[in-house]
Amino acid sequence: MASWQWFHRLGSPRWFYEKTGGWLPWLTVIALVLLVLGTVWGLAFSPEDFKQGNSYRIIYIHVPAAFLALAGYYIMAISGAVGLIWRMKLAFMVMKSAAPIGAALTFVSLVTGAIWGKPTWGTWWAWDARITSMLILFFLYLGIMALQSAFQNREAADKASAILALVGTVNIPIIYKSVDWWYTLHQPATLKLTSAPTIHSSMLYPLLTMVVAFYVFYVVVLLLYTRNEILRRESRTGWVRELVAKEGER
Amino acid sequence: MRFYFDSWAEFFQMGGHGPYVWACFLITWAVLAYLLISPIVRQRRWLRRQAALQRRASMARTQGQAPPRQT
Numbered sequence: 001m002a003s004w005q006w007f008h009r010l011g012s013p014r015w016f017y018e019k020t021g022g023w024l025p026w027l028t029v030i031a032l033v034l035l036v037l038g039t040v041w042g043l044a045f046s047p048e049d050f051k052q053g054n055s056y057r058i059i060y061i062h063v064p065a066a067f068l069a070l071a072g073y074y075i076m077a078i079s080g081a082v083g084l085i086w087r088m089k090l091a092f093m094v095m096k097s098a099a100p101i102g103a104a105l106t107f108v109s110l111v112t113g114a115i116w117g118k119p120t121w122g123t124w125w126a127w128d129a130r131i132t133s134m135l136i137l138f139f140l141y142l143g144i145m146a147l148q149s150a151f152q153n154r155e156a157a158d159k160a161s162a163i164l165a166l167v168g169t170v171n172i173p174i175i176y177k178s179v180d181w182w183y184t185l186h187q188p189a190t191l192k193l194t195s196a197p198t199i200h201s202s203m204l205y206p207l208l209t210m211v212v213a214f215y216v217f218y219v220v221v222l223l224l225y226t227r228n229e230i231l232r233r234e235s236r237t238g239w240v241r242e243l244v245a246k247e248g249e250r
Numbered sequence: 251m252r253f254y255f256d257s258w259a260e261f262f263q264m265g266g267h268g269p270y271v272w273a274c275f276l277i278t279w280a281v282l283a284y285l286l287i288s289p290i291v292r293q294r295r296w297l298r299r300q301a302a303l304q305r306r307a308s309m310a311r312t313q314g315q316a317p318p319r320q321t
Contacts, residue, residue, distance in 0.1 A: 028286075039279075044254060044255065048254070048265070053266075054264035054271060055267040055271060057264070057271050058270065058271055061274060061275060101285060107281065112277070115270050116274070118270060217282065221285045224286070227293070231293065232296065235300065244301050247297045
């Protein structure tokens with residue numbers, strides 16, 4: 001049973017809170033350095049696109065934000081499922097924390113997409129399959145947030161949100177495949193796991209830097225939100241009361 | 251690797267696409283800053299309020315009154 005020990009410890013909010021406290025400063029520094037590096041590289045040191053001119057530079061935030069909007073949904077749905085199946089308290093806390101972060105990143109990818117669309121397609125908005133399915137993703141995130149605050153009972157709120165998150169996963173393959181199934185306005189994927197990227201290395205490296213930066217940044221913010229949620233939900237336990245007595249003096 | 255633009259003015263204009271590109275980056279950085287800072291501020295505020303509640307509760311106990319209810 002030793003192999004299961006880490007799983008139980010991972011389920012302990014206290015263990016999670018204490019462990020992640022040491023990682024946070026490092027991760028934050030890494031995320032910020034990569035974000036600044038990727039931004040400067042993408043804005044100033046990479047060449048311009050021969051078709052789209054300089055407007056293509058929006059790709060350096062649009063694509064990473066969209067990646068994390070989707071990855072964040074996986075994290076939310078999977079932790080919802082873990083919470084439902086193994087009744088792990090911590091999983092529900094992660095699920096709740098992932099919702100506002102995912103909503104913010106989906107918002108960023110929609111807004112940057114709209115601003116990119118104006119000089120490229122001549123319109124801010126189109127009911128293109130990719131854009132519409134991303135809008136649905138945004139509403140799913142908002143729905144989870146609304147459900148969380150709609151219930152007086154914490155357990156009911158967690159269960160209902162987890163079920164909505166799981167049902168909403170049908171949208172994920174639609175988002176991925178939308179650019180292939182309905183070839184309308186949105187361009188196909190630039191980065192793919194299964195084939196070579198359709199982008200020159202002078203643009204690929206800053207883009208990859210930004211993708212990694214967004215992933216690390218996402219981890220930092222998810223940890224911060226989850227730690228907040230842990231303190232609130234565990235406020236009556238001895239270890240949180242001790243922590244409050246120590247930290248609250250400052 | 252070198253600076254792609256010939257001058258700072260060109261860098262800001264980006265061949266007419268400047269407003270679009272800069273707006274995107276500003277909005278994104280603003281959202282990221284909010285995501286990073288808001289949980290830190292919220293946690294600090296929560297800890298301070300909770301500490302005040304605990305102090306008041308322990309004071310009430312020593313004076314023999316019922317402690318205020320925690321929320």
